Amino acid sequence: MNADDLMAQACDETGLGDFGDPAFREGLERYVASLDDEAQLNDLGVVALPASLVAALVNRLRVVDHAKAHPAVTEERIEAPVVVIGMFRAGTTFLSNLLDQDPANRALLSWESLDSVPPPAPDERRSGPRVDAAQGGVDMLEALNPAISAIHHEGAADPTECIAVMGQAFQSISWEAIANVPSYGAWWRAADDRPAYDYHQLVLQLLQSGGVRGRWTLKSPHHALALDALVETYPDARLVLLHRDPVALTGSVCSLIQVMSSTFSDADHRDYIAAHWTETLAESVRRIDDFRARRPEHPVHDVHYAELVRDPVGTVAGMYDALDLEAAPGAFDAMAAHVAARPRGEFGDHRYDVTQFGLSEGALRERFADYVTAYGVQVEGADLGGV
DSSP states (O other): OOHHHHHHHHHHHHTOOOOSSTTHHHHHHHHHHHIIIIIOOOHHHHHHHHHHHHHHHHHHHHHHHHHHHOGGGGGOOOOSOEEEOOOTTSSHHHHHHHHTTSTTEEEOBHHHHHSOSSOOOGGGSSSSHHHHHHHHHHHHHHHHOTHHHHHHOOOTTSBOOTHHHHGGGTOOTHHHHHSOOHHHHHHHHHSOOHHHHHHHHHHHHHHHTTTOOSEEEEEOGGGGGOHHHHHHHSTTOEEEEEEOOHHHHHHHHHHHHHHHHHTTOOSOOHHHHHHHHHHHHHHHHHHHHHHHHHOTTSOEEEEEHHHHHHOHHHHHHHHHHHHTOOOOTTHHHHHHHHHHHSOTTTTOOOBOOGGGGTOOHHHHHHHTHHHHHHHTOOOOOSSOBOO
8 A cells, every 4th residue: 555556546536636735645644654564454454444545535536626616615604513522432422313313403424424525415415325325335344343333333324423524634533443553643643633624624514515504513532632623623613521431431442443443453452452542531631621721711511421321311401501502393302202212232232341451440440530530420330331
């Protein structure tokens, strides 16, 4: 693999040649180098990951071309989005799915984050050939690795994380989730995040230009690591932070990364996964606390996982009150119906234990004690499972 060949493949597939801001190139090159040097890909990974990179480049080419052909796209306003910034594995997907039940909201859907051009019209957003094609990809991945659906099932027409779009700027935590790439991870965490957020904004502008509008509800644990870039891009963003027992968070994220990356590598990466993703959670806490201390003018609304699980609709209603959001008629009834129709464990039971990654519950509790105390996080029982 090399960046030039991947970009040439994308150009050949689309007949286009303008990738927009060239800042993406460094991230692509560093990721490719990390795949070659560190990821220890298996035969499937050697085929699938270059194809994923080309697909990201293809969508980027089409986004840039569409925006050039339709200059009004860049005049679209992304007004006061609700952004769930983490914590990782603390129920952000559950919350996003609840918010998606409110017709006043406009989620970023999985399929449209990957196949953005042309922007969807209102009558084709949840169904149609492009949705079906994307669902075929979901089904294939879950067939290759059935454990994924129990840990993080996401249909093509479900809300997705912003990392899918930011991956097309090659500055995204998403690429770390499918391959263990220490050098790339260290690079993007230290890099300027603005190019990725500029591209993210362009994609949102493009998607809503097709007529599917509303209050954007977005989510990604990536945002916790890049809050300054996020609010510089969206100054009126309303931020929501979920909290959960850090032992559960650590066990869940390590389990997720192990399952996802094992699709494309047969090597035992557990020691790296344990060290890297535990530090990612700790770094998320540090960067969030630093942001809140420096920028009190930009408040963050805190939601506790335990409360969200215990009373999903009531917790969302409280969030609406705190953020001064207006719900569409029937929105909370639709959320309640969604909870009833999709019980916990619908796609299988996800259980995890930090000791399988060589981690100690006691050491984790000591490491995250200040976080638990500062936010009043409820400690969960030893039998962890769910998210």
